[in-house]
Amino acid sequence: MKVTAAVLRSPESSFAIEELELGEPRADEVVVRMVATGVCHTDLLSRELPPELFMGPIVFGHEGAGVVESVGADITHVVPGDHVVLSFDACGECRECSAGDPFGCYTFNPLNLKNVAVPPGRLDGTSAFTDAAGEPMGSHFFGQSSFASHSVVAGHSAVKVDKSYALAKLGPLGCGIQTGAGAILNTLAVQPGDSVVVLGVGSLGLAAIMATKVVGAGTVIAVDRHESRLELAKKYGATHGISGSPAEVNEQILGITGVGADHVFDTTGNAELVVAAFEALTFSGQLGMAGVGSPEITFHYVTLITNRKVLGVVEGSSRTHEFIPYLAELNAEGKFPFDELIVEYPLSQINEAAADSLSGQVVKPVVLFD
Ligand SMILES: [Zn+2]
Numbered sequence: 284m285k286v287t288a289a290v291l292r293s294p295e296s297s298f299a300i301e302e303l304e305l306g307e308p309r310a311d312e313v314v315v316r317m318v319a320t321g322v323c324h325t326d327l328l329s330r331e332l333p334p335e336l337f338m339g340p341i342v343f344g345h346e347g348a349g350v351v352e353s354v355g356a357d358i359t360h361v362v363p364g365d366h367v368v369l370s371f372d373a374c375g376e377c378r379e380c381s382a383g384d385p386f387g388c389y390t391f392n393p394l395n396l397k398n399v400a401v402p403p404g405r406l407d408g409t410s411a412f413t414d415a416a417g418e419p420m421g422s423h424f425f426g427q428s429s430f431a432s433h434s435v436v437a438g439h440s441a442v443k444v445d446k447s448y449a450l451a452k453l454g455p456l457g458c459g460i461q462t463g464a465g466a467i468l469n470t471l472a473v474q475p476g477d478s479v480v481v482l483g484v485g486s487l488g489l490a491a492i493m494a495t496k497v498v499g500a501g502t503v504i505a506v507d508r509h510e511s512r513l514e515l516a517k518k519y520g521a522t523h524g525i526s527g528s529p530a531e532v533n534e535q536i537l538g539i540t541g542v543g544a545d546h547v548f549d550t551t552g553n554a555e556l557v558v559a560a561f562e563a564l565t566f567s568g569q570l571g572m573a574g575v576g577s578p579e580i581t582f583h584y585v586t587l588i589t590n591r592k593v594l595g596v597v598e599g600s601s602r603t604h605e606f607i608p609y610l611a612e613l614n615a616e617g618k619f620p621f622d623e624l625i626v627e628y629p630l631s632q633i634n635e636a637a638a639d640s641l642s643g644q645v646v647k648p649v650v651l652f653d
Pocket residue numbers: 373374375376377378379380381387388389390
């Protein structure tokens with residue numbers, strides 16, 4: 284089957300629209316006709332990594348939303364015609380997966396992120412796409428490679444959602460939005476009345492702020508360099524918006540909360556800022572980290588050997604097949620308006636979408652397929 288895809292052939296190039304051949308699904312895979320896909324920073328990460336880490340020509344995209352075209356013999360949770368949001372893949376067999384926690388899957392990185400150590404495709408080295416010259420083109424990025432009009436998707440990645448929802452806006456639930464919301468609702472498990480600090484209010488941070496409102500958190504402090512983002516954060520539930528040096532942020536958090544914050548959620552990856560916020564936690568407070576940036580972080584020993592906790596946040600600790608339909612339902616009820624952050628682009632303008640995401644001009648770009 285001929286499909287149209289945005290491919291990346293070298294780390295420094297831009298996305299090029301090409302016609303590819305899509306292979307048949309395996310027994311545990313699903314063919315999806317893409318309606319829309321979010322653009323997440325992880326799709327653009329290969330431009331920032333050392334060139335020797337580039338995984339070869341590949342179709343990125345990991346926030347797809349589409350319609351099931353056909354399913355492999357072992358697939359029972361979706362049928363052709365179902366609406367699906369595409370999320371990360373998991374093996375389904377390791378101890379974490381067996382316990383219902385796919386975000387902790389022992390093969391999470393090889394299945395989803397792909398790198399030079401892992402062939403860009405299935406774990407056995409095969410790929411779902413072939414280019415016009417007959418060469419394999421990397422597929423299965425986060426189990427889906429959604430920058431394509433049609434894709435062969437890992438069964439676990441395909442999450443069924445109700446047909447009454449506007450499918451084209453649901454793609455970002457597959458990664459960025461569920462990560463921000465899940466950090467608050469699942470990983471940190473914020474309780475009504477708790478105080479929360481969110482460092483960086485891009486798509487993850489704003490989704491987190493919206494989730495604090497869902498849970499009925501108390502004081503919610505947004506931290507960002509851009510005044511316009513702080514205004515957005517207040518619109519969606521932040522009680523305070525602050526900026527400044529790490530030391531100033533620490534002082535302001537302590538000043539506003541009096542006793543320190545119960546939770547800090549970081550999306551910036553700025554180690555100095557994270558440590559300053561960590562030191563503004565209560566004695567039993569907890570820090571959730573989803574930012575990527577500084578190569579190292581140093582906590583002062585005496586602040587760490589308290590009852591405080593430092594937690595990594597992978598995909599918002601999401602049990603995708605339950606959590607994504609839940610977030611879609613909240614959205615339909617008007618309680619989680621993440622879709623207001625979306626700006627839409629046609630596939631032909633995917634490079635503009637990427638540039639607007641990196642510059643911060645757009646919070647959540649979504650590419651639409653015809
Ligand atoms: Zn697993």
